[in-house]
Amino acid sequence: MVFICANTFAQENTDLIFVFLNKRTDLPTMPKPELDKIMEGHMANITAMAKDGRLLVAGPFDGGGGIFILKTNSVDTVKQWLANDPGVKAERWNLEYLPVVFRTGKACVAKEPYEMVNYHFIRYGLTLAKHNVQQAPATLRKHEQYMKELNKTGNVIAEADFGGNEGSILIMKGELDQRVVEASPAVKELLFDIDIKRLWVAKGSFCE
Template sequence: MKLKITWLTLFLMVATQSYGQYGDGRYTFVFLNTNPDRAELPKEQVDSLQAGHLANINRLVKEKKMIAAGPFYTGGGIFLFDTNMADTEAVLSSDPAISAGRFKLEVYPFDLMEGELCTLWHKDEADVEMTTYYFVRFEPNKDNENIDGVKTNRFTENLLKELKGKYKDKAELVGAINLNTNEGQIIIYKSGQEGGIEELFANHELVKKGLMTYYHRQIYFPKGIFCED
C-alpha cells in the first residue's frame, strides 16, 4: 500500500515521563473510526477536508500538543496527545474532517504499561522513518454484567509476559497502553512474519470468557515513538 509522504508531517514526539500507572492518565488516545454513515461528497470537497485535516494536525504538532498520528491500512487511524482529555477534546473540534462527520471518535486518557515515549522533535521531517507495526486492541464487552468488577489490565499484563517470553522469536513488543477507566488495552508489536501469534491474543483469559473482544490490524507509524530501535 503506497502512502503519501505527507503522513510524515503528522508525527511529533515530546519528551515524556509517566505520572504513575493506570491512573487518570497523563496522555490522551483518540481512535478516528471511519464513519460508515458519512455523507457522500464530491471529490473536490473530500480533498479539501483532507487537506484541512492534515493542516490542523500540523498545527497541533507545532504547538506540541500532539505526540503522533498514523493511519490503519484498513481505514481510520489514531492520534496520541500529550494533553489531558478535556484539552484534547477542545482541539479536536478544530479539525474540519472531524467536524464534517468523516470520523466517529473514541477519546480516552491513557498510561503506558510497557515501553516509554521518546521525542523525535529534534529530527527533520525527512529523517523520520515510517514503518508498519501490528496493532492489537482489547476492548471490554460492556454487555456483560460482570465486566465492571474486573480490572482488565491485570489479565493483559499476563499476556504481555507470554509475548516477551514464549513468543519473543515471533514478535517484538514495541509498546503497550492501558486505556483508563477500564476501557481496555492496546499492544503494538513488530514482526518479520505473517501470522503465528494470533493464538496468543485469542487465548487472552478474558476473551475466552467473553468479557473482552479484540481486533488485530496493521498501522503505519513513525519508528522510535516508543523508544524502540
C-alpha cells in the same frame, strides 16, 4: 454500571489522551475536490499540533481511520484542539477520547526525516456480562501478567491500558500469529474481544 480498574491505571496518573478516529461507513458521497480540501486542512492541523508539542503520535489504519496521542490529561482540552480540524468538523470519523497509561513503550515524537512503518494494532475491548463480572479484576491481572510474558518475545512495540471499562491495546511488529493475541486469559474467559488492524506511524513514535 460496574467499573473495573486495572492495577497499573489505578496506581499511575496519565498525562496523555489517546484518540481513536474510527472510520464511518455511513458517510455521504462528497466531490473529490471538496474532500481533498478537507483532508489538506486535516493534515495541516496535524502538522501544527505536532510542531508546538501537543501531538506526539498520529497514524492511519489500513482501510481508514487512525489514532492521535496528545500531550494533556484533559479530554476537554483535546476536543478544543481538534474543534477547528476540517476533518473533525466535517464528521469524517467517530471519535473516542481515552486517557491512556503505557505499560510497555511510550509515546514519543518521531525525528525527521520520517520513515513510515506499519505494525499490528490489537485493541482488547472489555465485554462485561453476568458470567464474568465477578472474576473480572482477577482476570485483568492475569491479562497484565500475560502481556509481561509476551513482551519477553521482543516483538511488542507498545502495550497500554485505557482504565475503567475501556480495555487496552497491544502494538506488535513482525509476523502476527493471531493465536498469540487470543491466548490472553481475558480473551479465553470472554472478558475481552479483540480487533486487529494495521497501523502506519513514523518510526520512533513509540520510542522504539
